[in-house]
Amino acid sequence: MAESKRDYYQILEVPRNATKEEIRAAYRRLARRYHPDVSKEPDAEARFKEINEAYQVLNNDELRARYDRYGHAGLEQTDLSGFGGFGFGFEDIFSDLFGFGGRASRPGPVRGSDLRYDLEITFEEAVFGCSKEIQIARQETCPECQGTGAEPGTSPIRCPECHGTGQIRRAQQSIFGTFVNVTTCPRCRGTGEIITTPCSTCHGTGRAEQIRRLVVDVPAGVDDGMRLRLSGEGESGLYGGPPGNLYVMLHVKPHPFFQRREDDILLSVNINIAQAALGDEIRVPTLDGEEKLTIAAGTQPGTVVRLKGRGVPRLHRNGRGDQIVILNVSIPTNLDAHQKALLAELGKTLGREVVPQPGRSFIERLKEVFGL
Numbered sequence: 293m294a295e296s297k298r299d300y301y302q303i304l305e306v307p308r309n310a311t312k313e314e315i316r317a318a319y320r321r322l323a324r325r326y327h328p329d330v331s332k333e334p335d336a337e338a339r340f341k342e343i344n345e346a347y348q349v350l351n352n353d354e355l356r357a358r359y360d361r362y363g364h365a366g367l368e369q370t371d372l373s374g375f376g377g378f379g380f381g382f383e384d385i386f387s388d389l390f391g392f393g394g395r396a397s398r399p400g401p402v403r404g405s406d407l408r409y410d411l412e413i414t415f416e417e418a419v420f421g422c423s424k425e426i427q428i429a430r431q432e433t434c435p436e437c438q439g440t441g442a443e444p445g446t447s448p449i450r451c452p453e454c455h456g457t458g459q460i461r462r463a464q465q466s467i468f469g470t471f472v473n474v475t476t477c478p479r480c481r482g483t484g485e486i487i488t489t490p491c492s493t494c495h496g497t498g499r500a501e502q503i504r505r506l507v508v509d510v511p512a513g514v515d516d517g518m519r520l521r522l523s524g525e526g527e528s529g530l531y532g533g534p535p536g537n538l539y540v541m542l543h544v545k546p547h548p549f550f551q552r553r554e555d556d557i558l559l560s561v562n563i564n565i566a567q568a569a570l571g572d573e574i575r576v577p578t579l580d581g582e583e584k585l586t587i588a589a590g591t592q593p594g595t596v597v598r599l600k601g602r603g604v605p606r607l608h609r610n611g612r613g614d615q616i617v618i619l620n621v622s623i624p625t626n627l628d629a630h631q632k633a634l635l636a637e638l639g640k641t642l643g644r645e646v647v648p649q650p651g652r653s654f655i656e657r658l659k660e661v662f663g664l
C-alpha cells in the first residue's frame with residue numbers, strides 16, 4: 293500500500309535537492325491552491341491532505357533523510373496520520389498561509405509577533421555591561437510588494453463573490469421566519485480583495501524572512517534571568533500593524549569564586565589561625581583587580597569585611613554595591629612534628645575550660661548579614 297503513494301517531491305513539484313525555503317514556498321503555493329475552503333478543484337481535499345503530508349516529511353530533516361534513503365518504506369513506523377488530517381492545526385495552516393485566522397472577518401491591523409533571543413554573557417559582562425552582536429531571523433514586510441502580497445505592478449481586485457464587503461449574506465427560512473445569515477466570504481477570506489498575481493518574493497504572504505544583525509547594548513548591573521526589550525525589533529505587523537518587540541533573555545555564566553547578591557559581591561577567603569590571631573595584611577581579588585585587606589588581630593571565623601563600592605554598578609542608577617569578604621579561619625590538618633610541638637606549647641598556655649557561649653550562633657550571624 294505504501295508503494296502506491298506518490299513521491300513527496302512530485303507532490304510538492306520540487307526537485308530532490310530542493311532547499312527548505314523552496315519546499316516551504318512550494319507548500320504555501322500549493323496549499324493555497326488546494327485549500328478545500330477556497331479551492332474549486334474537484335479533488336482539493338485529497339490533494340490538500342497529500343500536500344500537507346509531503347510537506348511535514350520534507351520539512352523535517354530527520355524524516356526527509358529517511359525518506360530519501362528508503363522511500364515511503366522508511367516512514368512506515370512513523371505515524372503520519374495526523375499530518376494530512378484536518379485536526380492538525382487547520383486554523384494554524386490557514387493563518388500561516390494567509391496571515392490571519394481562517395474564521396476572521398475583515399482583518400484589521402495585526403501587531404507583529406514578539407521574538408525571544410537567549411544571550412549568554414560572562415559574570416564580568418553583566419557587571420560592567422557590554423555590547424553584543426546577535427543574528428536573528430524574522431518575518432519582515434516583503435520589500436518587493438510592500439506587504440500587499442500582490443506582484444509589483446499588479447494590484448488586488450475587488451472580490452467578485454462578496455463585491456468587496458468580505459461578507460456573504462444569505463436569507464434563510466425557518467419555522468421562526470426568515471433571517472439573514474452573515475458569514476465571512478470564503479473566496480477572499482473576508483478581505484474583500486483577491487490577489488490575482490501573488491508576489492513572487494513572498495508568494496502572496498506579504499512578508500519574507502530576513503536575517504538581521506543587531507547590536508544589543510547590555511547595561512552595567514544586569515543579572516541572570518533579566519530580559520532586555522528591543523522595541524520594534526520583533527516581526528513586522530500585518531495590514532499596517534506595528535512590529536513586535538525582541539526580548540533578549542540574559543543568562544549569566546557563574547564566576548569561579550565571586551557570587552552575586554543583588555548589587556553586592558560575595559567572596560570567601562581562607563586565612564590561617566596565626567593570621568586570625570595576630571592580624572595580617574592580605575590581598576584579595578575584586579572586580580577591579582587585587583585589593584589590600586587588613587585582618588585585625590583576633591579575627592573570628594565568619595568575620596565579614598566590606599569593601600565599599602567594589603560591588604556591582606546599580607542598574608540605571610549611580611553608585612555601586614559593596615564587595616563582602618567572608619573570612620574563614622582554616623584549621624590546619626597536616627601538621628608536621630615541629631608544627632605540632634609549637635601548637636602544643638601554645639595550647640598549654642590557653643587553658644582547657646569549656647565555656648558555654650550566650651547569644652547568637654555563627655549561622656544566625658550569617659543570616660543577619662546576608663539575609664539568607
Ligand SMILES: [Zn+2]
Nearest residue numbers: 434437491494
Ligand atoms: Zn511580496
Ligand SMILES: [Zn+2]
Nearest residue numbers: 451454477480
Ligand atoms: Zn469576498
